Amino acid sequence: MEKFTTLLSPAVPLWEENVDTDQIIPARFLKATSREGFGDHLFKDWRFDEQGHEKPDFVLNNPNYSGSILVAGENFGCGSSREHAAWALVDYGFKAVISSYFADIFKGNALNNGLLPVQVSREVLQQLLDGVEKEAMTVIEIDLEEQVLKVGDLGIEEHFEINSYKKMCLLNGYDDIDFLLSKKEQIKAFENNHIEF
Amino acid sequence: MGKTLFEKVWDKHVVQEVDGGQEILFIDRHFIHEVTSPQAFDGIRKRGIDLYDKHRIVATADHNVPTKDQHLPIADTLSRLQVDMLSQNCQDFGVELYGLGHENQGIVHVIGPELGVTKPGMTIVCGDSHTSTHGAFGAIAFGIGTSQVEQVMASQCLLVQRPKTMRITIDGELGQGIYSKDIILYIISKLSTSGGTGYFVEYAGSAIRSLSMEARMTICNMSIEMGARGGMIAPDQTTFDYVKGRAYAPNDRWDEALEYWSTLYSDDDAVFDQEFVFRAEDIEPMITYGTNPGMGMGITQRIPTTDEVERPENLLKSLEYMGLEEGSSLLEMPIDHVFIGSCTNSRIEDLRIVADYVKGKKKSDSIQAFIVPGSKQVEAQARKEGLHDILSEAGFELRGPGCSACLGMNEDKIPKMEYCVSTSNRNYEGRQGPGARTLLVSPLTAAVIAVEGKIVDPRNYMNKEVVA
Numbered sequence: 060m061e062k063f064t065t066l067l068s069p070a071v072p073l074w075e076e077n078v079d080t081d082q083i084i085p086a087r088f089l090k091a092t093s094r095e096g097f098g099d100h101l102f103k104d105w106r107f108d109e110q111g112h113e114k115p116d117f118v119l120n121n122p123n124y125s126g127s128i129l130v131a132g133e134n135f136g137c138g139s140s141r142e143h144a145a146w147a148l149v150d151y152g153f154k155a156v157i158s159s160y161f162a163d164i165f166k167g168n169a170l171n172n173g174l175l176p177v178q179v180s181r182e183v184l185q186q187l188l189d190g191v192e193k194e195a196m197t198v199i200e201i202d203l204e205e206q207v208l209k210v211g212d213l214g215i216e217e218h219f220e221i222n223s224y225k226k227m228c229l230l231n232g233y234d235d236i237d238f239l240l241s242k243k244e245q246i247k248a249f250e251n252n253h254i255e256f
Numbered sequence: 257m258g259k260t261l262f263e264k265v266w267d268k269h270v271v272q273e274v275d276g277g278q279e280i281l282f283i284d285r286h287f288i289h290e291v292t293s294p295q296a297f298d299g300i301r302k303r304g305i306d307l308y309d310k311h312r313i314v315a316t317a318d319h320n321v322p323t324k325d326q327h328l329p330i331a332d333t334l335s336r337l338q339v340d341m342l343s344q345n346c347q348d349f350g351v352e353l354y355g356l357g358h359e360n361q362g363i364v365h366v367i368g369p370e371l372g373v374t375k376p377g378m379t380i381v382c383g384d385s386h387t388s389t390h391g392a393f394g395a396i397a398f399g400i401g402t403s404q405v406e407q408v409m410a411s412q413c414l415l416v417q418r419p420k421t422m423r424i425t426i427d428g429e430l431g432q433g434i435y436s437k438d439i440i441l442y443i444i445s446k447l448s449t450s451g452g453t454g455y456f457v458e459y460a461g462s463a464i465r466s467l468s469m470e471a472r473m474t475i476c477n478m479s480i481e482m483g484a485r486g487g488m489i490a491p492d493q494t495t496f497d498y499v500k501g502r503a504y505a506p507n508d509r510w511d512e513a514l515e516y517w518s519t520l521y522s523d524d525d526a527v528f529d530q531e532f533v534f535r536a537e538d539i540e541p542m543i544t545y546g547t548n549p550g551m552g553m554g555i556t557q558r559i560p561t562t563d564e565v566e567r568p569e570n571l572l573k574s575l576e577y578m579g580l581e582e583g584s585s586l587l588e589m590p591i592d593h594v595f596i597g598s599c600t601n602s603r604i605e606d607l608r609i610v611a612d613y614v615k616g617k618k619k620s621d622s623i624q625a626f627i628v629p630g631s632k633q634v635e636a637q638a639r640k641e642g643l644h645d646i647l648s649e650a651g652f653e654l655r656g657p658g659c660s661a662c663l664g665m666n667e668d669k670i671p672k673m674e675y676c677v678s679t680s681n682r683n684y685e686g687r688q689g690p691g692a693r694t695l696l697v698s699p700l701t702a703a704v705i706a707v708e709g710k711i712v713d714p715r716n717y718m719n720k721e722v723v724a
Contacts, residue, residue: 142401168401224276
């Protein structure tokens with residue numbers, strides 16, 4: 060996993076709320092057996108029409124907006140557990156998603172792929188969406204070490220929460236499996252006393 | 257202070273607490289399928305390690321299998337490669353596989369319980385959000401991403417944050433023609449699609465206790481649709497009777513198992529982080545009108561207006577996609593497709609409800625109706641009971657088991673802008689195919705609509721014998 064320390068980038072504003080993982084990556088694109096290439100199908104049916112032409116109204120097709128931060132409406136990533144949603148966002152080039160609320164499984168999947176979910180208040184989210192939409196080159200700074208999101212142009216300096224273990228993993232590029240493999244003896248000992256039917 | 261059911265089961269599985277409040281949770285059973293496992297097997301290979309315990313894994317092919325001509329090679333190349341890769345991976349690592357053509361094959365959340373793999377007090381995971389289904393047995397069961405599938409393969413554990421607890425109590429008696437699907441659609445319509453985020457839910461109350469295991473599974477299945485990690489129901493005699501005698505049941509240690517399972521309930525003085533209480537009498541046959549499962553209503557109700565909702569823009573966007581008007585009724589609206597299937601409602605009891613209603617009737621000519629049983633065992637049982645004949649005489653197309661049109665991953669898709677009344681679990685944009693419009697209902701409501709060709713209140717069409 061790639062390390063995440065500080066990110067400075069303009070952002071893409073996605074106003075939709077309750078964006079489910081079927082929108083992020085529709086099921087018909089889940090047939091691949093590797094983790095790569097899903098970015099081409101990110102938000103497929105919002106991004107492209109049936110002939111495969113870009114839909115001009117969708118924000119990812121608006122050349123004014125770019126960057127590795129997605130600012131999205133409340134309850135981002137609900138629905139299916141498909142990690143392909145996180146892979147698609149990462150493959151497309153996003154490194155962080157900002158929202159006022161993330162669905163549990165998506166949040167875990169994102170963290171396991173070096174994609175930082177930054178949860179802010181509804182008010183700050185509104186400010187960010189408004190600000191980024193009006194001024195596409197607004198730069199957002201995410202400092203993971205300090206757990207601070209800063210937008211100088213908008214006068215925003217917000218603390219965000221992240222689990223301290225997950226933070227350590229992201230800062231160092233570690234993953235959970237390395238950690239769990241180091242606990243194998245404890246796990247075996249637990250299993251020996253574990254009653255199950 | 258007493259413990260909740262959730263806490264009793266969770267605490268028995270904590271290997272160790274780690275920094276940041278995470279816990280190492282031991283996982284008893286791991287279900288895998290073809291879509292979310294290949295990258296995990298790949299990871300295991302790259303690390304040069306073996307599975308922690310292959311005997312704790314059960315595999316099946318369900319998401320991406322065709323439901324027609326299952327005896328033939330899969331026509332779609334990518335699908336075939338994915339299903340073949342599951343077979344190869346299971347062979348390489350020695351994992352028990354109920355693949356296409358096997359008599360135990362089926363939707364992972366249908367076969368787990370019917371084989372007796374799913375049991376009270378267990379921790380169960382699968383790379384599928386509807387793993388919450390297994391909570392109906394008093395297990396802690398939840399969906400995980402592929403990185404976590406790899407974690408469990410490697411260590412039989414997950415690093416997880418303990419969720420908060422919520423209890424939803426439904427007391428009273430359900431009215432005629434109201435099923436567990438209506439209960440859960442009702443709950444989600446009250447709590448919204450994110451109302452359960454961060455929680456693990458226990459369903460309780462007399463209306464829940466009166467339900468069969470199949471009906472309980474339908475409720476727990478859709479816990480994720482309100483954002484909850486999972487849902488569970490305390491095991492009781494109904495649970496024990498269902499498990500007894502099944503292939504993986506602890507039949508040789510039954511009394512011992514029963515003694516333990518009988519301790520799995522929330523103590524009287526247990527405290528939940530959040531509680532909701534609803535009355536069964538308030539629940540009507542439910543139907544969704546929007547593009548997430550929280551956008552549901554009683555079938556005789558009207559779609560809300562923009563004045564009545566907190567986020568009018570969300571409502572308008574959904575209704576535009578659905579081709580529906582704010583403030584309107586859905587009654588009498590013509591429908592194009594009826595799909596009966598999915599891990600929510602494809603069990604034998606669901607097929608019996610549909611067959612009971614359509615016996616001697618014909619589906620409407622204007623409707624395409626198809627039924628996809630949850631498993632080969634459900635299919636075989638339906639044949640044995642003569643349900644197949646009843647359903648095909650009524651004009652329903654009967655398919656082989658799989659996830660099918662619930663997620664539109666294989667060729668079973670609903671065409672653009674057409675309406676599908678579906679017993680599945682998600683009505684998201686494009687879920688059943690690009691541009692498809694989904695309305696979620698119970699199997700009985702779906703059956704009545706299939707016959708009438710339009711949306712009607714099933715209570716006005718009840719067969720006398722179904723009422724009992």
